[in-house]
Amino acid sequence: MTADCEVILTEELHRIAPDVAIADIDRTADLREEFDIDSIDFLNLVSALGQRLGLEMPEADYPEFHSFDALSAYLQKKM
Amino acid sequence: MSQFLMPSLGADMEAGTLVERLAAPGDTVSRGDIIAAVETQKGVIEIEVYEDGTLAEWLVSIGEKVPVGTPLAEISKPGAPAVESSGQRAATQPQTEPAGIAAPAPQALPKAGAGERPRVRATPAARRLAARLGLDLNDLEHDPHRPVYRADVEAHPDRPEPASPLDMRGAISAAMARSKREIPHYYLSHTADMMALEDFLTGLNADRPPQDRILAVAAQVKAVALAARKYPEFNGYFSDGSFQPAETAHVGLAVRLRGGGLVAPALFDPAGQSLDALMHSIRDLVARVRAGRFKARELTGATITLSSLGDRGVDRLYGVIYPPQVAIIGIGTPALRPWVHQDKVVPRRTSCLTLSADHRASDGHRGALFLREIGRALQNPEAL
Numbered sequence: 001m002t003a004d005c006e007v008i009l010t011e012e013l014h015r016i017a018p019d020v021a022i023a024d025i026d027r028t029a030d031l032r033e034e035f036d037i038d039s040i041d042f043l044n045l046v047s048a049l050g051q052r053l054g055l056e057m058p059e060a061d062y063p064e065f066h067s068f069d070a071l072s073a074y075l076q077k078k079m
Numbered sequence: 080m081s082q083f084l085m086p087s088l089g090a091d092m093e094a095g096t097l098v099e100r101l102a103a104p105g106d107t108v109s110r111g112d113i114i115a116a117v118e119t120q121k122g123v124i125e126i127e128v129y130e131d132g133t134l135a136e137w138l139v140s141i142g143e144k145v146p147v148g149t150p151l152a153e154i155s156k157p158g159a160p161a162v163e164s165s166g167q168r169a170a171t172q173p174q175t176e177p178a179g180i181a182a183p184a185p186q187a188l189p190k191a192g193a194g195e196r197p198r199v200r201a202t203p204a205a206r207r208l209a210a211r212l213g214l215d216l217n218d219l220e221h222d223p224h225r226p227v228y229r230a231d232v233e234a235h236p237d238r239p240e241p242a243s244p245l246d247m248r249g250a251i252s253a254a255m256a257r258s259k260r261e262i263p264h265y266y267l268s269h270t271a272d273m274m275a276l277e278d279f280l281t282g283l284n285a286d287r288p289p290q291d292r293i294l295a296v297a298a299q300v301k302a303v304a305l306a307a308r309k310y311p312e313f314n315g316y317f318s319d320g321s322f323q324p325a326e327t328a329h330v331g332l333a334v335r336l337r338g339g340g341l342v343a344p345a346l347f348d349p350a351g352q353s354l355d356a357l358m359h360s361i362r363d364l365v366a367r368v369r370a371g372r373f374k375a376r377e378l379t380g381a382t383i384t385l386s387s388l389g390d391r392g393v394d395r396l397y398g399v400i401y402p403p404q405v406a407i408i409g410i411g412t413p414a415l416r417p418w419v420h421q422d423k424v425v426p427r428r429t430s431c432l433t434l435s436a437d438h439r440a441s442d443g444h445r446g447a448l449f450l451r452e453i454g455r456a457l458q459n460p461e462a463l
Binding site: 003017018019032035038039040043044046047050051056057058059060 | 115281284285288291292294295296316335337338362365366389390406
């Protein structure tokens with residue numbers, strides 16, 4: 001299941017930041033800085049993940065989305 | 080009979096390349112219909128027709144680069160003898176109302192009419208490269224189950240040298256050099272408490288699914304538009320030696336592009352929109368800008384610009400005015416700072432607002448009132 005969440009997250013990030021390769025980023029560093037995404041990109045990412053996985057992704061949980069690994073773990077926990 | 084011209088999409092544009100014809104001879108066209116796409120330094124721009132009539136004839140071929148003002152097509156007026164064709168289906172059908180200027184709905188591309196080959200699906204990068212190389216997308220070999228990619232265009236045997244990536248930088252250089260050469264800028268800054276806005280949005284978004292959430296930028300755009308109503312000397316164009324205020328504030332929002340460069344296309348009449356509608360417009364606009372495709376009137380329609388750094392930036396920015404506009408608002412990244420609130424020094428999240436304005440159109444005193452008004456509006460988010 002970990003693999004699934006990572007694949008989905010990677011796909012959605014690629015849609016938003018096609019110029020950033022997942023292999024090149026620090027998975028534990030700030031997600032938005034690693035992928036160079038702004039608040040609208042981030043909202044689009046959260047919307048896409050929420051719709052695809054059927055999750056609410058409330059703003060109150062945003063602190064748990066701080067890095068690629070953290071967001072991936074969050075998705076896995078919620079699914 | 081009248082002519083549909085290559086439009087000027089900014090003071091720095093001299094020529095454009097016709098990359099798509101979205102109506103065929105004989106098609107009925109209505110004011111507001113997008114009938115062509117033009118490649119400029121800023122991307123692919125969709126061009127609307129400004130009158131009702133029937134498309135008689137295309138005068139420029141796909142891939143041809145022509146100066147601003149060149150006739151692209153002939154349009155015959157309603158009632159005038161038109162080219163007869165099966166494409167005149169629309170004449171007897173109720174026309175959908177052209178999107179009003181207040182809230183332009185995303186427009187679907189018109190279907191290709193009789194006589195025109197079906198529109199090929201292609202990525203913006205592929206479309207740009209094909210147009211620059213003078214290749215017809217219809218002639219390219221590719222898998223029909225997917226869009227044409229840039230690689231398909233590059234694989235074409237007639238492909239000459241790849242295009243320069245410096246077009247966007249050229250467009251920015253021309254506009255900003257002109258601004259700094261011609262506009263006597265003055266600069267003001269003002270710090271405003273952002274906690275009321277944050278609390279308001281947190282409350283609003285708590286029960287909303289992500290796609291319905293409102294970001295601070297929507298409130299910022301609306302605050303600028305409302306303040307511009309009250310202080311008209313910051314909203315409009317300086318041209319031919321004098322300032323002409325605009326009747327409505329259309330706020331250009333600076334949008335950064337991945338891979339470099341930025342554009343500041345217009346959001347039409349944000350003051351007349353709810354925050355929900357405005358947020359929808361912003362997401363739609365940003366998505367299209369990032370895809371490299373937007374409408375001509377979005378590129379030329381802004382009467383004032385907002386550049387907001389969002390929450391990953393620095394304290395303040397002083398923008399360079401985009402001519403012929405006369406003002407640009409900058410909003411710095413909100414940060415926790417010691418602040419006097421209710422007679423106590425407490426940590427509050429504040430943002431630094433800035434105004435760069437044209438001294439030919441206004442003075443610092445009015446500029447200060449204008450900037451304070453924006454700050455005040457952001458501290459009363461319920462009224463937005």
